Amino acid sequence: MYRxxxxxxxxxxVTEPAPEADESLRLLAQxxxxxxxxxxxxxxxxxxxxxxxxxxCELEIHACNSPHYNLERLGIRFVASPRHADLLLVTGPVxxxxxxxxxxxxxxxxxxxxxxxxxxCGCSGGIFGESYASRGAVSNVIPVDVAVPxxxxxxxxxxxxxxxxxxxxxxxxxxxxxx
Amino acid sequence: MTHPFATLGIEAQRLPGAxxxxxxxxxxxxxxxxxxxxxxxxxxxxxxxxxxxxPRGAGYGLHVALALREGLLWIGVPLEREHPRYPGIADLFPxxxxxxxxxxxxxxxxxxxxxxxxxxxxxxxxxxxxFPLRKDFDAGARFEASEDRYPFVRVEGEGVHEIxxxxxxxxxxxxxxxxxxxxxxxxxxxxxRLGYKHKGIEKRxxxxxxxxxxxxxxxVSGDSTVAYAWAYAMALEALxxxxxxxxxxxLRGVALELERVANHLGDLGxxxxxxxxxxxxxxxxxxxxxxxxxxxxxxxxxxxxDYVVPGGVAGDPGAAACVRLIDALAAIEREIGELRTxxxxxxxxxxxxxxxxxxxxxxxxxxxxxxLAGRASGQEHDLRAAHxxxxxxxxxxxxxxxxxxxxxxxxxxxxxxxxxxxxxxRALADALPPGxxxxxxxxxxxxxxxxxxxxxxxxxxxIALETGAxxxxxxxxxxxxxxxxxxxxxxAVLGNIVPDFPLINKSFNLSYSGHDL
Ligand code: SF4
Numbered sequence: 241m242y243r244x245x246x247x248x249x250x251x252x253x254v255t256e257p258a259p260e261a262d263e264s265l266r267l268l269a270q271x272x273x274x275x276x277x278x279x280x281x282x283x284x285x286x287x288x289x290x291x292x293x294x295x296x297c298e299l300e301i302h303a304c305n306s307p308h309y310n311l312e313r314l315g316i317r318f319v320a321s322p323r324h325a326d327l328l329l330v331t332g333p334v335x336x337x338x339x340x341x342x343x344x345x346x347x348x349x350x351x352x353x354x355x356x357x358x359x360x361c362g363c364s365g366g367i368f369g370e371s372y373a374s375r376g377a378v379s380n381v382i383p384v385d386v387a388v389p390x391x392x393x394x395x396x397x398x399x400x401x402x403x404x405x406x407x408x409x410x411x412x413x414x415x416x417x418x419x
Numbered sequence: 420m421t422h423p424f425a426t427l428g429i430e431a432q433r434l435p436g437a438x439x440x441x442x443x444x445x446x447x448x449x450x451x452x453x454x455x456x457x458x459x460x461x462x463x464x465x466x467x468x469x470x471x472x473x474p475r476g477a478g479y480g481l482h483v484a485l486a487l488r489e490g491l492l493w494i495g496v497p498l499e500r501e502h503p504r505y506p507g508i509a510d511l512f513p514x515x516x517x518x519x520x521x522x523x524x525x526x527x528x529x530x531x532x533x534x535x536x537x538x539x540x541x542x543x544x545x546x547x548x549x550f551p552l553r554k555d556f557d558a559g560a561r562f563e564a565s566e567d568r569y570p571f572v573r574v575e576g577e578g579v580h581e582i583x584x585x586x587x588x589x590x591x592x593x594x595x596x597x598x599x600x601x602x603x604x605x606x607x608x609x610x611x612r613l614g615y616k617h618k619g620i621e622k623r624x625x626x627x628x629x630x631x632x633x634x635x636x637x638x639v640s641g642d643s644t645v646a647y648a649w650a651y652a653m654a655l656e657a658l659x660x661x662x663x664x665x666x667x668x669x670l671r672g673v674a675l676e677l678e679r680v681a682n683h684l685g686d687l688g689x690x691x692x693x694x695x696x697x698x699x700x701x702x703x704x705x706x707x708x709x710x711x712x713x714x715x716x717x718x719x720x721x722x723x724x725d726y727v728v729p730g731g732v733a734g735d736p737g738a739a740a741c742v743r744l745i746d747a748l749a750a751i752e753r754e755i756g757e758l759r760t761x762x763x764x765x766x767x768x769x770x771x772x773x774x775x776x777x778x779x780x781x782x783x784x785x786x787x788x789x790x791l792a793g794r795a796s797g798q799e800h801d802l803r804a805a806h807x808x809x810x811x812x813x814x815x816x817x818x819x820x821x822x823x824x825x826x827x828x829x830x831x832x833x834x835x836x837x838x839x840x841x842x843x844x845r846a847l848a849d850a851l852p853p854g855x856x857x858x859x860x861x862x863x864x865x866x867x868x869x870x871x872x873x874x875x876x877x878x879x880x881x882i883a884l885e886t887g888a889x890x891x892x893x894x895x896x897x898x899x900x901x902x903x904x905x906x907x908x909x910x911a912v913l914g915n916i917v918p919d920f921p922l923i924n925k926s927f928n929l930s931y932s933g934h935d936l
Contacts, residue, residue: 243761244698247754254705288591292616295932296641296722301591302685303711306704320589335618335935336544336564338594341586367635372551372560373544373619391724392641 255310283315284406287325287349291342291378292335292368297359297392301329304395316402322348327405328355329398330382332362334375346382354405357387358398366391423489427456431492436657437808439490440870447481447496447505454483454508462487463787463800464512465872466881466898467519469526471553472497474887475866479503479528482896483515484870484881490806491872493883498528507533514787514903525552525621540614540935543567551622552894558622574600574608582917586615590921593931597920604916609909616935624895629655629863629884632892633729636882639897640933641722645671645678646875647882647897647933648727654884655729658869659860665809665852667731672810672847673744674723674732676840679876680748681710681722683833683840684755686928690830691762693922694771702758706751713747716740731857741848752841759834772827776911776923780822786910789903790878792927795832796824802874810847824911829926836876863890877901877930899933 288301304311311317319325322345334342346355357378360366365376378384388401424431424441429449431441445453465484472480478500485492496505507530509516519530520539527550530536538547543564550556573581579602586594596612620639624632636651637644649671656663663671684707691699711721717736718726726733736744762768778788780797788796803816819835821828863886871882878900887893908927912920 243757243764247702247757247761248698251702251705289587290591290593290616292618293593293932294638294641295593295930296638296644296724298591298593299642299685299722303704303708306708307701308705308708318591333618335616337542337615337617337935338586340543340564341594341615345587367638368618368620368623371558371619371622372556372562373617373622391638392722394721 254307255313256308283317284327284402285319285325286316286327286329286402287319287322287345288329289331289342289345291330291332291338291362291381292374293331293333293359293361297331297362300392300395300398301331301358304398306395309395309399311399314399316399322346323350325349326352326354327402328353329358329402330355330362330378330384331358332376332378333365333368333370334378334381336373336375339375339381342378342381354386355382355384356401356405357384358401359393360389360391363387363389424487424492426460427453429453434493434657434869435660436653436869437662438653438657438870438872439806440493440872441490442493442495442868444495444497447498450481450483450494450496450508451506453494454511457485457487457492458511460487462492463789464514464903465491465879466883466896466902467508467515467522468883468896468898469522469528469552470885470894470896471526473500474554479526481505481522481528482883483508484883484898486800491870493868493870502529503527504529504531506531509533509535512787513785514906517906518902524550526550527553537570540617542569542614542617544617551619556622558619558626569612571598571610571612572608576602578602579607595931599917599920601917604918606912606915606917606920609912611905611909613905613931614935616932618936620897620936621895624892627892629886629890629892630729630860632895634725636895636897637724637727639936640899640930641724642682643678643875643877643880643899643930643933644722644724645674645727646873646880648725649675650871650873650880650882651884651895651897652727652729653871653873654869654882655860655863656869657871658863658867658884658886661730661858661860663731663809663858664855666735666854667856668809669847669851670732670735670856671727673844674718674726675873675875676844676847677710677714678723679840680751680837680844681707681714682876682928683837684710686925687758687762687830687833689925690772690826690922691768693925694768696762696765696768699758699762699768702754706754709747710751713744717744728857730860731855733857735856738851741851744848745845748841748844752838755834755837762830769827771919771922772830773825774823775826775919776915776926778824778907778911780824782910783824783907786907787903788907790874790900791832791836791876792829792904792907793878794819795821795828797822800879802872802879806872811843814843814846816843826922826926865890866893875900877928878904897933897936899930901929901931901934904929905934
């Protein structure tokens with residue numbers, strides 16, 4: 241126990257400041273309301289869906305929870321069920337074998353919901369493209385709010401993508417259109 | 420010249436390249452006898468796949484890669500055009516069972532006398548009777564989603580019930596389906612169903628040039644991008660008869676070991692987390708992040724994607740960077756030393772690790788458990804030591820091993836391999852040979868074959884490459900060690916309780932993407 245506490249004390253706090261939202265990542269114009277970042281009135285529940293990635297994007301999603309980024313401090317937490325989620329974080333390309341599961345997960349997520357597509361593959365199908373086995377971009381299967389390019393996108397870019405998506409929700413909420 | 424496989428009764432031809440690898444054509448009728456003899460000589464099955472040879476005026480091909488003491492033996496079995504079939508070998512090499520099913524789904528070659536003919540990689544994306552890796556199959560074809568029926572094996576009995584899990588999981592992990600049959604909390608049976616991530620990688624290769632395809636190879640399983648990119652480059656370089664400059668080989672070694680370190684750090688963090696030691700998660704992931712940032716600075720990518728390229732490597736970190744790398748790793752290594760003591764002395768963690776998810780050495784040997792998990796169950800195979808090619812020649816890689824085969828053993832092997840990787844990186848980065856980084860490669864001109872075989876962090880990654888007459892990619896087979904190890908996970912969980920499944924699963928950390936292709 242002593243060693244453990246010593247290690248904690250020695251490590252200190254390594255968490256870095258959060259990135260800003262990036263409007264250039266926004267896809268759906270109708271959701272582009274007022275991009276105000278007054279969004280942390282309550283915490284954001286995120287459900288990750290791997291719809292066919294190479295697992296590279298997942299590595300960076302994991303890294304978002306590491307102490308340097310410490311996602312939870314921003315009020316963003318990963319939840320185990322789509323029914324508890326405000327936002328789906330989807331990596332792709334969407335394999336045809338995951339198409340139904342992705343669609344069902346989307347349907348099970350309560351409105352209003354946000355979708356952030358992660359990685360070059362999530363954005364466009366990437367190197368895997370569209371084929372007999374791949375539907376390519378996430379937006380070919382479900383509506384996407386924000387798409388974050390990169391192979392894989394770095395944790396800061398992923399967090400930025402989520403913040404960008406959320407800024408529209410808070411805008412809607414302030415205009416009274418949301419829950 | 421007498422070749423090393425005379426006792427197997429075959430004529431094998433040495434494949435080009437540094438890897439000790441041979442190719443031998445074998446008639447379908449002779450396959451069983453050969454497989455039996457090889458098994459008697461303790462051969463391990465590395466991979467089994469099929470190809471369409473009809474454009475070459477033949478029928479189909481079955482391919483079997485075996486690991487023997489001397490090296491790798493790639494057996495090519497010509498199958499007839501009309502009813503392509505061959506005698507199955509899953510009774511001798513159990514890991515062949517799923518590979519045979521996949522070979523049917525993708526190429527339509529049939530394993531006779533096989534107890535299990537259920538589909539494996541095919542779900543609903545294409546109908547039975549269509550085979551994506553046949554040459555006349557249109558890569559862009561789109562079929563109406565058919566109904567995806569899959570007969571799971573049922574366990575009957577009083578108080579037995581089933582829990583289906585997935586394909587979408589609760590945490591950030593890749594999709595797959597697990598069906599547990601349980602009594603109370605105890606697992607009586609686990610049946611895996613994979614293939615959800617099948618995205619047509621092998622078909623995609625066939626539309627690419629041999630050089631472009633390297634990027635795709637590096638994305639078969641993103642966590643093993645260096646191992647795959649290197650295996651692909653090795654296969655292509657062998658096929659072209661070129662040898663990469665020593666400086667490039669050394670830097671490849673550094674990259675492969677950095678990949679091992681990054682993955683082991685991440686896994687050790689999660690293994691702590693899964694037993695309620697979130698301290699471990701934060702500590703190991705802090706170290707991992709430090710390493711990823713250093714990777715990015717020195718090699719241009721956090722995970723080293725596209726660093727290994729056919730002909731060499733994509734960049735030179737330079738002498739000053741090597742010194743920084745060595746210093747940074749020394750700091751990480753010191754911290755790992757402390758963390759290991761904390762893990763070892765933490766009664767709660769050890770209580771969960773020890774005797775959980777056990778695979779005995781006997782079972783591991785019978786089912787060809789490989790890689791890191793194999794080494795934790797007494798299977799001390801490591802290509803870096805068994806067949807050291809540049810840059811491992813002369814480095815005398817120490818193979819870590821354990822015999823208990825439980826979660827604790829897989830944790831311990833990771834710690835030991837970290838120490839060995841640090842030593843190897845130091846040795847390589849400290850004495851980088853001078854010279855070029857990359858050779859310009861020509862397009863392959865004729866029909867040839869080559870293979871690459873690399874000990875990635877998870878286990879041995881194997882790539883078999885065949886070019887056609889014009890140098891186009893005729894067949895690229897990529898094989899992840901998870902093929903061997905997934906069936907063992909089904910065994911490792913037996914008698915354990917359901918809440919321990921995530922821990923056991925994590926301790927193997929197998930690939931879905933690399934398996935589903
Ligand atoms: S974007 Fe890159 S890392 Fe992400 S799934 Fe695609 S290939 Fe893998």
